[in-house]
Amino acid sequence: MKRRFAVASVSLAVVLGCGTLPAAAADSTPTVTAAAAPDVDVNKVRAHLNELSAIAARNGGNRRSTGQGYRDSVAYVKGKLQAAGYTVTEQPCTSGCTSGAGPNLIAEWPKGDANTVYMFGAHLDGVSAGPGMNDNGSGSAALLENALTLAQQNPDMRNRVRFAWWTDEEQGLNGSDFYVRALSSTERAKIKAYYNFDMVASTNGGYFINHITSAAAAPMKAYWDSLGLQPEENTEGAGRSDDYPFEQYGIPTSGYAMGASARKTSAQAAKWGGTSGSAYDPCYHRSCDTLTNINTTGLDRASDGIAYTVWQRAVNTGTGGTCDTTGAVGNGGFESGTSPWTGNTATIGAHAGQAPHGGTRFAWLGGNGSTSTESISQTVTVPSGCTRASLAYWLHIDTDESGSRAYDRFTVRAGGTTLATLSNVDAGSGYVQRSVDLSAYAGQTVTLTFTATEDYTLQTGFLLDDVSLRNG
Known part of the structure; x- marks a missing residue:
């Protein structure tokens, strides 16, 4: 997540502290039934994190957008996607990005209605201070395994799914901003919603959703509601990650996050566990943002919620059901008294x-x-x-x-x-x-x-x- 350097009246940057989330929250089977979304294997997500960690270790301990660590991260993700059958494009950021920044990576699953696109993204770069495992290896790895799971399942698609790994987020949301600006108005109109995943494994984290009451957020909230998580609005992350450029062009957005440097409240600790008064991520933008700074339970829940959203938005469920809506709303014209209102x-x-x-x-x-x-x-x-x-x-x-x-x-x-x-x-x-x-x-x-x-x-x-x- 990009640090907000200047805020008009209230600072959104606070520092994230370590705590333990409740073991009682072992994932139960979701009660949501609209689509048979797969369970994304969190061990495979962690395997991607292991690779990103090794890449950072070979390149000065970080994966900043201007370094070889970032370019090697792009190569790793690109190789996996190409092998799975995606149409993959490296998009150089030719304006607005830090000098020497590597490319955006865009991957589209070549099935479904190309005029109805749902986009899922995460920034792949990190800060100079460390390997960036939670910020934002967590979102990048969860997104990658979701893309590979979609390819492996190969369901019948009704809409198009596009994945993106952004460059130069930490320097000002520059990669995603360039991408949206470069689209024609016709291509922007095809994107019906953009979903962002930035820091989804914070060790003292909470369960936050961008624009939680919006129509775009409905499947994301439905999934976490099914786990009894009582998610909250991601106020800390507003305007601070790659969903913001999409918002600026009127594209609906949502996404998951578990928190950066803001501190957990006592009410949040009571319902989610962890340590009140401590930051959601104690290693935010620090050298300790390593593989030990990953909350696997939160990572698992985010990964599965992404899959649920992909399936809701773009996959034919294959339930064999019909869509007869006749009479679904009772007394919709109010002519028959008040019942069932x-x-x-x-x-x-x-x-x-x-x-x-x-x-x-x-x-x-x-x-x-x-x-x-x-x-x-x-x-x-x-x-x-x-x-x-x-x-x-x-x-x-x-x-x-x-x-x-x-x-x-x-x-x-x-x-x-x-x-x-x-x-x-x-x-x-x-x-x-x-x-x-x-x-x-x-x-x-x-x-x-x-x-x-x-x-x-x-x-x-x-x-x-x-x-x-x-x-x-």
Whole structure:
């Protein structure tokens, strides 16, 4: 992970301390069932780390982007990928990178829809001070074994998967920034999400997900939720790793991390084990970031979560199920009373003063002009045969607010994950059909919740109608 050298008001850099994660957390079989993702062998991941360590030892003890240690790391990863059947490209960083920095390494599995790309990346370079086993041998090795596992399994693909190992991250996210800048707008549009893995084996670590409530993060969170890990938002890593250049171009991002130099809180130690008040990684950017600075349990969980996400996003599950979404959402037009909706069901009815999208009834959330929160929910099963599924709904936002500030908000959640947020700023003259992606929940039963939250004055009404689950 790149150190943040200057921060406007709050420093995100603190130093990582050693501790022991609870042995009780031996991985159980995940309850998530949407895709039969393989178990990635953590011993093979560690074998890649052994090779990266040996490369550093032969090259002055590090794998910095401008040194032979980095170039040898590229050669190692490239050789493995080519042997597995990947289309592999070394991309020289010709602008913005440190003078003498080695290339990015891009590997694409040549199957699936080339116009729908899911990208997974990790920086392969380290700092000068040490071999960089956690930062970022851990993410690089986990990614490599996932790529090799995908090739070995050779499943039927519906979308394209692209892996990347970035140069010159430690000097300013330079390799990934160059890559995204060099893409045409057409090629950028093909990348539906980018997933980043930077420091996924911190010895006193926590379980952090980038943009944890986003749609991109849904499969990553679902997997770690299935292990009972109670992951948290990766606030420490915001803007500090290779997902940031993708964000800057509007590409959805997520990823796993276990923490760098920030210190573990007492609440985190209570649920994850380890030492409160100590840094997540005691050897962050230090010479002791060696093979002894690896938390194998965390590395295993991250590696398997990556595989789960790859399978969710790009692999045909082969379950043999169908994708009949008819009736999956009960009473989606609100014409048959309130059941099976729960929550503030008094919001459902044939309200005077506003019109439905269809029929005679709709749900009128908010519109109170005072501090309030109103929600309606129902539990829906997304058929296992749905490789693509979306929740569609019609929404009219009527407001007395003005300006570009979001005072009143409307959210759509699947379980604990927020998939969409709208506000008074999005108000218009009539109903607009909107949708959120539920593909990650295929084969699962999930509670869908619509919530309106208003501040203390000036009403915003969120009129909801004709909710349905769709194939595609």
